[in-house]
Amino acid sequence: MMAQKEKRNTCVQEFYVLDGGAIDLDKSSLTFGHGMGEMVRVPTPMYLIKTTEGNVLFDTGWNPQIVPLLSEMGLNPTVTEEHSLPAQLEKIGLAPKDISKAVLSHMHVDHGGGVQFLPDAEIIVQKAEYRYAFNPHSFGALAYNEGDFTFPSYNWNLIDGDQVLMPGLAVVLANGHTPGTQALVIDLPDTGVIILASDACYLSQNIDEEVIPGIVWDPTRALHSITKLKTLAQLLGGEVYPNHDIDRWNTVIKKSPDYYR
Numbered sequence: 001m002m003a004q005k006e007k008r009n010t011c012v013q014e015f016y017v018l019d020g021g022a023i024d025l026d027k028s029s030l031t032f033g034h035g036m037g038e039m040v041r042v043p044t045p046m047y048l049i050k051t052t053e054g055n056v057l058f059d060t061g062w063n064p065q066i067v068p069l070l071s072e073m074g075l076n077p078t079v080t081e082e083h084s085l086p087a088q089l090e091k092i093g094l095a096p097k098d099i100s101k102a103v104l105s106h107m108h109v110d111h112g113g114g115v116q117f118l119p120d121a122e123i124i125v126q127k128a129e130y131r132y133a134f135n136p137h138s139f140g141a142l143a144y145n146e147g148d149f150t151f152p153s154y155n156w157n158l159i160d161g162d163q164v165l166m167p168g169l170a171v172v173l174a175n176g177h178t179p180g181t182q183a184l185v186i187d188l189p190d191t192g193v194i195i196l197a198s199d200a201c202y203l204s205q206n207i208d209e210e211v212i213p214g215i216v217w218d219p220t221r222a223l224h225s226i227t228k229l230k231t232l233a234q235l236l237g238g239e240v241y242p243n244h245d246i247d248r249w250n251t252v253i254k255k256s257p258d259y260y261r
């Protein structure tokens with residue numbers, strides 16, 4: 001008789017969804033070829049994972065200094081001091097110095113703006129993303145702000161592809177939105193597997209209907225990343241969490257200081 005399979009081993013303890021504010025975007029920026037002319041609210045979350053190996057951040061939010069620019073662009077930002085990385089960490093009794101690893105899903109302005117607060121953390125980003133962020137194509141340049149990540153003395157860990165960070169926590173390449181977009185697979189003790197898609201999947205619609213993001217570097221890879229994350233979720237019995245879905249934000253998402261276990 002086969003031995004009973006042991007329960008999965010995981011270092012993950014708690015998972016928090018932090019409120020990084022919100023902006024308005026044309027829906028076709030989120031869903032390629034769908035919803036042109038329809039403005040939608042876009043929450044811009046950050047995520048904190050408490051583990052037995054330290055606190056891990058997934059994305060770092062906006063650089064407070066570029067918020068006036070967002071207003072000028074007509075994006076109607078609700079991005080205040082309260083939505084900054086230090087303020088959101090403080091709400092759960094943490095400070096930037098308590099972060100041991102910060103994973104950047106990619107380096108767009110709503111994801112890499114808080115790197116400045118993390119001089120001591122190991123900053124984990126795909127090598128292809130780091131390279132591209134300094135020299136983007138003209139069509140992608142507006143979404144990067146070099147001032148957000150020009151910190152050569154920081155502890156950058158440039159990885160190349162999928163990697164297990166610790167038992168129960170792994171990054172998987174989910175590019176197409178940008179050259180190095182990566183997702184985070186989290187194995188929680190009670191909730192089970194959550195896959196944070198970042199901008200590989202903005203909305204539930206991107207997942208359910210396999211519609212690629214409207215902001216895209218390589219559409220074919222973007223589609224393959226959606227199917228890759230769905231496949232992983234199915235295999236692991238987990239769920240893919242789209243990153244910028246206002247309907248989920250207002251209903252099903254458990255927001256900090258509440259948390260998933």
Ligand SMILES: [Zn+2]
Pocket residue numbers: 108110111199244
């Ligand atoms: Zn984003």
